[in-house]
Amino acid sequence: MAKLNGSKKIKTAVFISGRGSNLINLIKFSLKKNSPIRIELIISDNSKAKGLIYSKRYNIKKKIYLFKKRNIAENKILDKLRNKKIKLICLAGFMKILSKNFIKKFRGKILNIHPSLLPKYKGLNTHERVIKNNEKFSGCTVHFVNSKLDSGKIILQKKIKINKNETANTLAKKVLRQEHILYLKALKKLYC
Ligand code: GAR
Numbered sequence: 321m322a323k324l325n326g327s328k329k330i331k332t333a334v335f336i337s338g339r340g341s342n343l344i345n346l347i348k349f350s351l352k353k354n355s356p357i358r359i360e361l362i363i364s365d366n367s368k369a370k371g372l373i374y375s376k377r378y379n380i381k382k383k384i385y386l387f388k389k390r391n392i393a394e395n396k397i398l399d400k401l402r403n404k405k406i407k408l409i410c411l412a413g414f415m416k417i418l419s420k421n422f423i424k425k426f427r428g429k430i431l432n433i434h435p436s437l438l439p440k441y442k443g444l445n446t447h448e449r450v451i452k453n454n455e456k457f458s459g460c461t462v463h464f465v466n467s468k469l470d471s472g473k474i475i476l477q478k479k480i481k482i483n484k485n486e487t488a489n490t491l492a493k494k495v496l497r498q499e500h501i502l503y504l505k506a507l508k509k510l511y512c
Contacts, residue, residue: 329358330511333406335414336364340371342412342433345500347378349507356511360404363397365416387416394422401426410503411465415444420467430465433503435495437477438463442470447488447495458482458491460499462506475506 332350336343343362350359362375362382375382383400385393401409411432423430436446438461450458459479466472478498482491 330356330408331360331404331406332357332408332410333361333363333401333404334359334410334412336362336369336371336412337366337415338369338371338413340369340374340413341496342499342503343371344374346410346412346503347374347380349504354512356507357408357410361400361406363400365393365414371413390416390419391421394419398422398425412503417469418465423465423467428464431475431503431506432463432465432470432472433499434461434463434470435492435499437461437479438470438474447491450482451486451488451491456482458495460495460502462502476502476509478502
């Protein structure tokens with residue numbers, strides 16, 4: 321995608337399933353003058369996602385699509401994205417796996433943040449598995465989304481040391497703080 325030129329910001333949709341700390345981080349960033357993105361749409365598969373409160377607070381349109389039938393939900397989402405001329409998708413704690421067909425339509429334009437040092441610990445319950453395996457380090461990764469789970473080209477990673485008494489909870493908090501920094505760094509690297 322072309323880098324940002326002048327005042328034209330990239331129309332972006334953020335997909336969430338839960339709390340939305342990465343969402344609010346992206347929103348605050350997007351409001352800065354030098355940010356390359358403008359968030360035009362929040363999409364969720366979960367009507368109870370806590371992060372949806374930021375829609376009202378920041379006056380950003382939200383849409384909920386229950387993924388009972390994935391292809392139906394995805395086709396509706398694709399219509400909406402086309403309609404709003406969305407050029408970039410940021411997954412931010414979005415817990416559904418998007419189909420090959422969907423990803424093809426936005427090739428190279430879907431980013432994700434994952435709370436591990438990919439390719440290690442793809443999938444769910446990352447921190448629990450990391451602690452169980454007595455890893456010395458963990459971290460987070462921003463990557464492009466391709467058709468294989470958590471496997472697209474890596475844009476940036478941040479490595480974090482694991483302390484002796486670390487629990488999955490304390491690690492999750494530490495990693496999350498770094499996620500917020502890393503996602504913005506990745507966007508600047510790609511589009512500024
Ligand atoms: C974040 O830790 C994010 O990396 C993770 O879910 C959390 C969402 O938190 N995403 C994944 O595990 C995706 N495979 P948030 O809702 O506060 O941003």
